Amino acid sequence: MTATRVxxxxxxxxxxxxxxxxxxxxxxxxxxxxxxGEGIASALGHPTGSAETAEWWVxxxxxxxxxxxxxxxxxxxxxxxRRAVRLGEPRGRYPIVVALVVAGGFVxxxxxxxxxxxxxx
Numbered sequence: 001m002t003a004t005r006v007x008x009x010x011x012x013x014x015x016x017x018x019x020x021x022x023x024x025x026x027x028x029x030x031x032x033x034x035x036x037g038e039g040i041a042s043a044l045g046h047p048t049g050s051a052e053t054a055e056w057w058v059x060x061x062x063x064x065x066x067x068x069x070x071x072x073x074x075x076x077x078x079x080x081x082r083r084a085v086r087l088g089e090p091r092g093r094y095p096i097v098v099a100l101v102v103a104g105g106f107v108x109x110x111x112x113x114x115x116x117x118x119x120x121x
Contacts, residue, residue: 012087019080019095025073026102037066053121059114067107074103 038048040062046054054062077099084092 008084008088012084012089012092015080015084015087016089016092016095019077019084019092019099022073022076022080023095023099023102025076026070029070029072033066033070036069037062040065053117056118059118063110063114067110070106071103074099 041054041058042048044058044061046058046062077095081092081094081096081099
């Protein structure tokens with residue numbers, strides 16, 4: 001008996017392509033996240049570019065929305081990657097892994113940086 005490869009649906013290929021393309025969103029959301037974080041911190045009274053450390057609550061209120069903005073392309077990559085896998089394209093897992101590593105790494109790096117700044121100050 002020979003194994004036959006099932007051909008994925010055309011929508012699977014489209015979803016896979018969209019999953020990979022959504023990763024380019026990180027280039028945009030990287031800058032948007034900084035703009036959101038700095039904008040919120042500035043609106044809360046912390047001067048932009050100040051050498052003094054912001055209060056912990058300012059860091060949280062500015063950091064959480066900024067991190068959410070940065071992670072938006074990961075949401076798209078997971079959505080389209082899972083759709084591709086569901087439609088028969090197992091390579092849809094690859095953009096999911098890349099998106100989660102990039103978004104997770106950015107979030108962890110910023111959390112660790114914030115914690116170290118608070119502990120040092």
